[in-house]
Amino acid sequence: MSIKLGKNTYGKNSVNLSKIIRHPDYHEFRQISVNVVLEGDFETAHTIGDNSKILPTDTQKNTVYALAKEHFVSSIEAFGLYLANYFISNNPPISQARIEIAEHSWQRMRFNGTEHPHAYCSGGAEKHTATIIQNEKGIEVTSGINDLLILKTTDSGFENYIKDNFTTLKETSDRIFATQCEVSWTYNSSNVLFTELFNGIRTTLLQTFADHHSLSVQHTLFAMGEAVLTKFAAVNEISLKMPNKHHILFNLEQFGMDNKNDIFIATDEPYGYITGTIVRE
Numbered sequence: 001m002s003i004k005l006g007k008n009t010y011g012k013n014s015v016n017l018s019k020i021i022r023h024p025d026y027h028e029f030r031q032i033s034v035n036v037v038l039e040g041d042f043e044t045a046h047t048i049g050d051n052s053k054i055l056p057t058d059t060q061k062n063t064v065y066a067l068a069k070e071h072f073v074s075s076i077e078a079f080g081l082y083l084a085n086y087f088i089s090n091n092p093p094i095s096q097a098r099i100e101i102a103e104h105s106w107q108r109m110r111f112n113g114t115e116h117p118h119a120y121c122s123g124g125a126e127k128h129t130a131t132i133i134q135n136e137k138g139i140e141v142t143s144g145i146n147d148l149l150i151l152k153t154t155d156s157g158f159e160n161y162i163k164d165n166f167t168t169l170k171e172t173s174d175r176i177f178a179t180q181c182e183v184s185w186t187y188n189s190s191n192v193l194f195t196e197l198f199n200g201i202r203t204t205l206l207q208t209f210a211d212h213h214s215l216s217v218q219h220t221l222f223a224m225g226e227a228v229l230t231k232f233a234a235v236n237e238i239s240l241k242m243p244n245k246h247h248i249l250f251n252l253e254q255f256g257m258d259n260k261n262d263i264f265i266a267t268d269e270p271y272g273y274i275t276g277t278i279v280r281e
């Protein structure tokens with residue numbers, strides 16, 4: 001029996017970087033977290049401890065900070081493309097560079113309709129994500145949103161499901177729909193208008209969630225993906241993960257009160273977990 005190294009990767013995770021772009025009368029602020037994940041000819045590092053083909057993860061981290069000075073000026077996708085190409089072009093042992101970037105949501109403060117030039121407020125947990133993979137086959141760009149917390153108070157139901165000896169769930173045509181959505185989509189080119197597309201896709205996802213007459217989480221997940229593929233020709237496919245953050249009717253009858261579908265227990269766990277990828281045929 002012989003034993004050999006299987007698939008392996010190495011890189012630096014969570015390179016946390018923030019940047020100020022100073023304009024004469026206002027500042028731009030960006031905060032990102034970068035993962036570098038490299039694949040290539042690294043077998044001898046594992047088998048005989050030969051580090052001659054290893055670009056240290058410390059150097060990878062330094063490279064992210066150094067290249068951000070000139071090359072992190074617009075989208076995280078554009079910066080990821082630059083980083084992936086830099087690592088591949090300068091290091092022959094590397095056959096694939098995967099750059100994962102998550103950008104925090106900082107919103108400019110507004111007072112009386114006017115944006116403050118240098119003060120920001122957190123936009124919450126929501127993050128814009130991008131993954132760039134460059135290898136001998138080409139370049140793939142995936143963008144997405146993590147921790148997109150969305151909720152609607154009606155236009156959502158769940159009925160006509162399987163009933164068996166263990167069913168206790170009551171059918172409803174009017175429930176709260178709350179989720180912490182994770183979405184990602186791939187582009188058919190690495191040369192598209194990333195920021196405009198991201199903003200348009202995010203709005204389409206929200207609008208579809210809001211306006212859809214939802215018969216289940218599955219039903220709305222598909223509608224959201226379908227809307228994006230219908231509207232944005234640059235998107236190849238889209239994946240959505242939608243935990244069902246249950247808001248369960250609280251029993252007020254025990255106090256002789258009527259619950260008119262307005263008092264709920266918001267539960268974290270357990271939660272339904274619905275995922276799906278919507279593709280073009």
Ligand SMILES: O=c1[nH]c(=O)c2[nH]c(=O)[nH]c2[nH]1
Pocket residue numbers: 158169215216217218244272
């Ligand atoms: O939208 C839903 N889909 C399900 O599959 C499911 N299962 C469940 O108990 N509640 C729900 N809601």
